[in-house]
Amino acid sequence: MNGTGNTILVTGASSGIGLGLALRLHNAGNKVIIAGRRKALLDKIVSEHPGIDSVLLDVCDPKSIQRSSEALAISHPDLNVLINNAGIMHWEDLTSPENLGTAEDTVTTNLLGTIRMVYAFTPQLIKQPSATIINVSSALAFVPLPATPTYSATKAAVHSFTQSLRVQLQASSIEVLELAPPGVRTTLLGQENDEHAMPLDEFLNEVFELLKISPTPHELIVERAKPLRFAEASGSHDEVLEMLASYKPSAD
Template structure:
C-alpha cells in the first residue's frame, strides 16, 4: 500500500473496522469511518484526532448515494474503500422459524450495501491514478455455518462478486482484494468477544496489517487461521469440515 492514501472504512465504530482504522490512521493515512451511531463515531474520532467520521446507514440506498456525493465534494482524493459494514444474526428455518426480516436485513446490509456503494464510488475511484477496493467476506463463505445461513450465503456471494469485479477492473488502476476473517473476538455476535474458539482481535489485525502494507497487497487477505475453511474444498475435506464446524455450534438446537 502506498503512503498517504485517503481510505473509507464502512462500519468502523467497533471491532475489526475500528481496529483497522486505528492502525491505518497511525501510519499516516487519511481515514474516514462510517457507522449508524453518531455517539460511537464521535468517540472514535475524538480518540484519533484527524480521523473523520460520517454517519451513514449502509442498508439505505439514499444514504449511500448521499455519502458518495459528500465524498466526491469533500474528499476527491479518496483512493480506497474497505467494505467492512455487516451484520451476523442466527436464524431458524422450519417449524420454529425466525422471521424472514432477518434474512432480508442481512442481504441488504452485507451484499447490497457493498454493491451499491461500489457503484456509487466508481467514478471517484476511476479518477485516481491508483485505487483499491477491499471487500470483507468470511471463512464462512467457503464452509457455511448452519446457524447463520443467510450470513454465510451473503459472504459466499461477496467472494464470487469480488472475483468478478477484480476481473472486470483488471485493466484499470483499481485493484480488488478480499479480506476473509475467521471467527474473531468482536461483538459481531453475542459470545464472540470472549469465545476461546475465536481469534484474538489484536492478533488478527497484526496479520492483516502485514498483508495490507505488503507490496503488492495479495488478492486474498487471509490470516493463517482461516486457511482451514478456505482450503477445505480444494483439499477434499469440505463435508468433514462442515460437519465439524456445525457440530461445535449448538446454540440453536
Template structure:
C-alpha cells in the same frame, strides 16, 4: 495497494475489526474516514482517536449511500481507497418462517449494501491514478456455520462478486482486494469471549502485516482462516463442515 499515504473511506468501522483496521491504517500514515448510523458514537470515536474522521451512513439506505459519497468526495477529493466493512451476523432457525425478516435484513446490509456502495464509488475511484476497493467476506463464505445461514450466503456472494469486480476492473487503476477474516473475538454474534475465535489484536497484526508485505495480493488470508478457505480445494470439505458445526 500501497499501505500508506492513502485516503480511505470505510463503511462501518465503529467497532471490532473495522475500527481496529481504521486505527492501524491511520497509524501507517493514511487519512481514514469511518462511517456508521449513530452520530453520537461517531462523534465519540472522533474525539477519542485523533485524526480519525467520520461520516453518517446507513448502507441499507441507497439515499444515505449517495449522501455519504457526496460528503466524502467533496471533503476528500483525493479519496482513493474504499473498504466495505459494514455488516451484520445473526442466528436463524430455518424451521421458523419468521427467520425471513432476518434473512432479508442481512442481505440488504451485507450484500446489497456492499454492491450499492461499490457501484456508487467506483466511477470516482477509476479516475484516481492508484486506487483500491477492499471487500470483506469471511471464512464462512466457503464452509458455512449452520446457525447463520444467510450471513454465510451473503459472504459467499461477496466473494463471488469480488472476483467478477476484479476481472471487470483489470484494465483500470483500481486494485480489488478481498479481506477474509476467520472467527475473531468481537461483539459480532457475541464472540468477544469465544475461545475458538482469534484474538482481535492478533488478527489485526497479522492482516496488516500481509497488506504491507503483499501489496499486489488479491486476498488477505491469515493462517487461521485457511482451514476454512482451502477446505474444498484440499479435499477436506466434509470434515471441515462437521468440525465447524460440532458445538
C-alpha cells in the same frame, strides 16, 4: 495498496474489525474516514483520535449511500481506498418463519450494502492514479456455518462479486482485494470472549503483514482462515462442515 498516504473510507467502522482497521490505518499515516449509523459513537471515536473524520452512512439505505458519495467527492476528492466492512451476523432457525426478516436484513446489509457502495464510489475511485477496494467477506464464504445460513451465503456472494469486480476493473487504476476473516473476538456474534475465536489484535497484526507483500495478494487470508478457505481443494470440506454444524447458539 500503499501502506501510507491514502485517503480511506471504512464502513462499519464504529467497532470490531472495522474500527481496528481504521485505527491501524490512521496510525500508519493515512487519512481515514469512518462510516456508520450511530452518530454519537462516531463522534466519540473522532474526539478520541484526532485526525480521523467520520460520515453518517447506512449501507442499508441507498439514499444514504448516494448522499455520502456526493459529499465525500467534495470534502475528500482524493479518496482512493474503500473498505466495505459493514455487516451483521445472526443465528437463524430455518424452520421458524419469524426468522425471515433476519435473513432479509442480512442480505440487505452484507450483500446489497457492498454492491451499492461499489456502484456509488467506483466513479470517484477510478479517477485516482492508484486506488483500492477491499471487500470483507468471511472464511464462512467457503464452508458455511449452518447456524448462520444467510450470513454464510451473503459472504459467499461477496466472494463471487469481488472476483467479477476484480476482472472488470483489471484495466483500471483500481486493485480489488478480499479480506476473509476467521472467527474474531468481536461483538459481531457475541464472541468477544470466545476462546475459540482469534484475538482481534492478532488478526490485525497478520492482516497488516499481508498488506506489506508486494504486489498485494488478491485475497487476505490469515492462517486461521486457511482450513476453511482451502477446504474444497484439500478434500476436507465435508469434514469441516460437519465440525461447524456442531457449533450452535448457547441456550441463553
